[in-house]
Amino acid sequence: MSFAYSLFFELTQLSGLYGVYRYPYRFFEIDDLICNTLGGMTGYLITPLFVFFIPKRERLDEIAYSRGEIVSEFRRIVAWIIDIALIIAPVVGFFVFNKEIMNGDIVGYKLISTFLISDFATPIAKFITNFGGAIFLTVLTIILFILIKNKKIGLSIFSNLVIITALNQLKNILQRPRPTEYRIIEETGYSFPSGHSMISMAFYGYIIYLIYKYVKNKYIKWFSIVLLSILICSIGISRIYLGVHYTSDVLGGFSISISYLVIYISAVNKFFIEK
DSSP states (O other), X not given: XXXXXXXHHHHHHHTHHHHTSSSOSSOOOHHHHHHHHHHHHHXXXXXXXXXTTSOOHHHHHHHHHHHHHOOOHHHHXXXXXXXXXXXXXXXXXXXXXXXXXXXXXXXXXXHIXXXXXXXXXXXXXXXXXXXXXXXXXXXXHHHHHHHOSOXXXXXXXXXXXXXXXXXXXXXXXXXXXXXXXXXXXXXXXXXSXXXXXXXXXXXXXXXXXXXXXXXXXXXXXXXXXXXXXXXXXXXXXXXXXXTSOOHHHHHHHHHHHHHHHXXXXXXXXXXXXXX
């Protein structure tokens, strides 16, 4: 085979690429033909010596599958960071760097102000929004810390609330103004991201994770998860209903907290709770 390949190239050179050129662009060299043929034969003979030291395909597949079954916390964090960078970050970034009021905000704002506001719904919205307030969450955190036997978990709940509250100061950098068309309650400060929505998603989202991980009774587990999920969404809707936030404020707050929770949970499990 090596002789045939070598002969093919030598003839190609001699014929001027089989007539493309009027004259040969290289000479036909017998020495090249002999050396190339001997090189091919030598390679064929010594290849088994090197193949002996190379793992077989089945062994390589076995190693790859075994490594794939064990996913370290570091690899998970890296994977989530990549996911956030490629998927979540552009969405959040759009909200973060777009200080102008978007059409979707205006539509959602006007739908609620025109069709949903009522004497029946207003007290409910005022009541629900308190579950995302700083006073209620601080008191709840203290109660949970006292009741939970594993103080590492209690401290992780406390630190989660502190960190996400600090992250919400992002609104002081962006300085997006609050809605002004109608106000059922009065709020100070800036609009994006919604503090109640952002902090509620991070706080109750972490509680949902703890319930899923540690509660054994499946009925209590899933009832609590569904109830808290509804509460998170209701808090976000209440902020729009009460006229203190736009739709993008709420969605942006939720998105930022979900991104934060992924990293926070992985870090806390790796370096604190399971250490």
